[in-house]
Amino acid sequence: MLKIFVTKDNLPNLVGRLMDGATVLGPVKEGEAHRFRPLKKAADLDLSYQNSRLSPKDLVHPHSDAMFAFSLKKDDPEAGILKELPRSADKRLVLGIRPCDAKAFRLVDVNFLTDTYRDPWWEARREATVLVGLGCSRPCRSCFCTAVGTGPFDETALDVLMTELEDGYLLKAVTEKGEALLRDAPQAEAATDERMQKAEGIAEEAARKISKPFVTEPIKDKPQTELFSAEFWEEVQFACINCGTCTYLCPTCWCFDIQDEVHGEEGVRLRLWDSCMFPLFTLHGSGHNPRNQKLQRVRQRFMHKFKYYVDKYGDGPACVGCGRCVQYCPVNIDIRRVVAMMSASCVCPT
Amino acid sequence: MHAYTEKIREAARRLLAEKKVDGVIGFRRGTLPLMNEPVFVRHADQVDQLVWDGNCGVNLANYLTKRKDRVAVVAKGCDSRNIVVHIQENQIARDQLYILGIPCKGMLNRRAILKALDGREPLQVEETEADVTVSGDGFEQVFPRKDVLQDNCKICIHRNPVIYDELLGDPVEEQKDVDRYEDVRRIEAMTVEERWTYFEELIAPCIRCYACRNACPQCYCPTCFVDESRPQWVGKSLDPTDTRTFHFLRAYHMAGRCTDCGACERACPMDIKVRQFTKKLEKDVKELFGYEVGVMLEERPPLDTYRPDDPQDFIR
Numbered sequence: 304m305l306k307i308f309v310t311k312d313n314l315p316n317l318v319g320r321l322m323d324g325a326t327v328l329g330p331v332k333e334g335e336a337h338r339f340r341p342l343k344k345a346a347d348l349d350l351s352y353q354n355s356r357l358s359p360k361d362l363v364h365p366h367s368d369a370m371f372a373f374s375l376k377k378d379d380p381e382a383g384i385l386k387e388l389p390r391s392a393d394k395r396l397v398l399g400i401r402p403c404d405a406k407a408f409r410l411v412d413v414n415f416l417t418d419t420y421r422d423p424w425w426e427a428r429r430e431a432t433v434l435v436g437l438g439c440s441r442p443c444r445s446c447f448c449t450a451v452g453t454g455p456f457d458e459t460a461l462d463v464l465m466t467e468l469e470d471g472y473l474l475k476a477v478t479e480k481g482e483a484l485l486r487d488a489p490q491a492e493a494a495t496d497e498r499m500q501k502a503e504g505i506a507e508e509a510a511r512k513i514s515k516p517f518v519t520e521p522i523k524d525k526p527q528t529e530l531f532s533a534e535f536w537e538e539v540q541f542a543c544i545n546c547g548t549c550t551y552l553c554p555t556c557w558c559f560d561i562q563d564e565v566h567g568e569e570g571v572r573l574r575l576w577d578s579c580m581f582p583l584f585t586l587h588g589s590g591h592n593p594r595n596q597k598l599q600r601v602r603q604r605f606m607h608k609f610k611y612y613v614d615k616y617g618d619g620p621a622c623v624g625c626g627r628c629v630q631y632c633p634v635n636i637d638i639r640r641v642v643a644m645m646s647a648s649c650v651c652p653t
Numbered sequence: 654m655h656a657y658t659e660k661i662r663e664a665a666r667r668l669l670a671e672k673k674v675d676g677v678i679g680f681r682r683g684t685l686p687l688m689n690e691p692v693f694v695r696h697a698d699q700v701d702q703l704v705w706d707g708n709c710g711v712n713l714a715n716y717l718t719k720r721k722d723r724v725a726v727v728a729k730g731c732d733s734r735n736i737v738v739h740i741q742e743n744q745i746a747r748d749q750l751y752i753l754g755i756p757c758k759g760m761l762n763r764r765a766i767l768k769a770l771d772g773r774e775p776l777q778v779e780e781t782e783a784d785v786t787v788s789g790d791g792f793e794q795v796f797p798r799k800d801v802l803q804d805n806c807k808i809c810i811h812r813n814p815v816i817y818d819e820l821l822g823d824p825v826e827e828q829k830d831v832d833r834y835e836d837v838r839r840i841e842a843m844t845v846e847e848r849w850t851y852f853e854e855l856i857a858p859c860i861r862c863y864a865c866r867n868a869c870p871q872c873y874c875p876t877c878f879v880d881e882s883r884p885q886w887v888g889k890s891l892d893p894t895d896t897r898t899f900h901f902l903r904a905y906h907m908a909g910r911c912t913d914c915g916a917c918e919r920a921c922p923m924d925i926k927v928r929q930f931t932k933k934l935e936k937d938v939k940e941l942f943g944y945e946v947g948v949m950l951e952e953r954p955p956l957d958t959y960r961p962d963d964p965q966d967f968i969r
């Protein structure tokens with residue numbers, strides 16, 4: 304596949320060209336944090352970022368998404384009938400996404416795009432999105448992507464992988480879509496052997512820096528019931544305040560809720576991010592909630608990612624090791640520690 | 654400050670051995686620099702997990718709501734005030750609690766330190782009375798402790814616990830000449846439009862995760878108004894009207910109940926200064942009712958009582 308090199312000075316021209324063909328979204332600094340936003344100009348892009356505070360999942364799975372509209376007008380013959388709203392499928396390109404976050408889209412595909420059901424909202428945006436990823440040459444200590452089957456330069460979920468070299472970026476097409484993007488890149492230079500070697504060195508060095516705080520294999524072999532009833536959940540759950548931060552920041556948490564909102568005589572049916580940490584999560588119409596205790600909610604988060612998903616789909620785990628939940632949990636519940644306990648089924652709290 | 658660690662362990666060991674409590678709520682060493690984790694210690698052999706340093710900012714009163722057992726709890730000044738409110742509001746009974754009071758000189762603001770490090774990752778943190786030394790790959794930076802305290806700690810006037818069964822150190826000097834409301838006055842002085850814009854910008858990054866609500870010991874309604882769905886009280890999307898409604902209502906529900914412990918701000922994943930709402934209410938409650946929240950156990954909260962000497966005359 305095609306590989307090119309673009310100097311740092313020439314990158315804005317390349318970004319500008321890409322912006323001619325599609326909406327380009329990239330990491331933009333807002334306050335102290337970066338967030339994926341549509342670029343208004345090439346200079347808004349900040350590739351010096353570590354990672355975005357909020358994962359880019361909202362680009363495909365927004366916090367709130369109006370699916371249907373309905374009218375409640377008395378004299379409207381179609382009152383109360385749900386009408387599907389057009390699904391946005393504008394072509395867009397996500398520039399500078401980290402390989403872990405791209406991999407997260409793949410993991411969510413497994414759930415939303417199955418043989419029996421294809422989620423049209425997810426699918427429309429997913430298909431319209433091209434991913435130009437930026438390899439992670441300075442990984443954080445709280446990242447653990449290599450422990451969960453991905454890596455700082457994992458290209459498997461990308462269309463193009465970029466590697467930052469001293470004087471520019473090496474861009475490597477991974478898919479046909481990616482190849483098409485690079486084919487007419489302005490001011491492209493040759494990806495010489497020397498540059499390729501440098502890029503490989505950077506990738507290896509980055510992977511070496513990443514810690515492997517646990518192994519996931521033993522979790523696969525354990526019966527669900529054994530993990531479910533493990534004593535350590537009691538200790539793990541204590542500090543949790545069910546704030547939902549971990550799930551809102553997480554690139555692989557896909558759970559959603561559906562609610563109607565009515566304004567006057569018009570209404571919309573929305574799908575909204577949900578979280579296993581929230582009181583409405585799995586609340587039945589009868590008023591019963593099988594997960595009304597904090598322990599059950601906390602356990603659900605870890606079991607879903609590291610056991611149910613794996614058992615159900617023969618894939619995963621449903622975590623890419625981005626470390627957001629580790630960094631932003633206000634009470635320091637650390638998934639690395641919890642998964643190590645699941646893996647060892649250590650019943651003795653450390 | 655670290656001397657507290659030994660004292661907490663000693664008290665915990667003793668209380669558990671004497672079966673005075675079913676467990677001790679404190680902190681254990683975190684997995685990240687500048688983070689500790691609240692922990693519930695039930696057995697003598699877990700007592701050595703307990704630690705104390707500048708990373709114990711989480712308000713432990715949050716773990717007391719509606720408990721049925723008898724617990725010891727480690728409490729800074731602010732925690733102790735929230736405990737008072739909890740007792741006043743019948744969330745826990747005084748005789749269920751054994752309060753281990755910690756005279757406090759302020760907790761560290763992890764976000765502010767990370768901001769100052771500008772992308773350099775902290776790997777080690779050393780604290781002394783005066784300084785905080787943070788080091789990582791190829792760098793070491795010393796911060797005067799007072800510069801990197803949580804915003805609410807910088808202006809705290811109740812560093813000593815207001816209620817306790819045992820005080821684990823000598824009382825510390827309370828901060829004098831603190832201007833608690835400099836920022837509130839600045840906002841009060843704005844025109845209506847400026848103020849509107851100020852708050853709109855403040856909450857623009859909000860993702861409605863409600864971490865601010867959950868971090869607050871005083872937010873314990875069985876069903877929060879934002880979660881009501883039959884019927885909804887407030888829309889669930891990121892529509893600005895709904896986000897605004899959430900923030901206004903949350904704040905008003907805290908009038909006369911907020912101790913300015915900073916738990917909300919500390920938890921917000923989007924760095925939103927949510928105390929900007931509650932501080933105004935705190936100031937009003939102080940000016941209108943002469944009341945400071947959670948300082949006197951025997952005093953009824955201002956919004957559930959009436960006094961003949963009320964400074965306003967409209968009600969007489």
Ligand code: SF4
Pocket residue numbers: 549552553554555556608621622623624625626627628629638
């Ligand atoms: S569980 Fe945590 S580390 Fe794993 S993908 Fe989600 S936010 Fe990242």
Ligand code: SF4
Pocket residue numbers: 542543544545546547548549550580631632633634635636
């Ligand atoms: S971020 Fe931490 S406290 Fe909040 S819900 Fe997740 S695990 Fe619980």
Ligand code: SF4
Pocket residue numbers: 858859860861862863864865866920921922923924925927
């Ligand atoms: S914690 Fe922050 S982002 Fe979450 S609801 Fe509160 S203000 Fe909004």
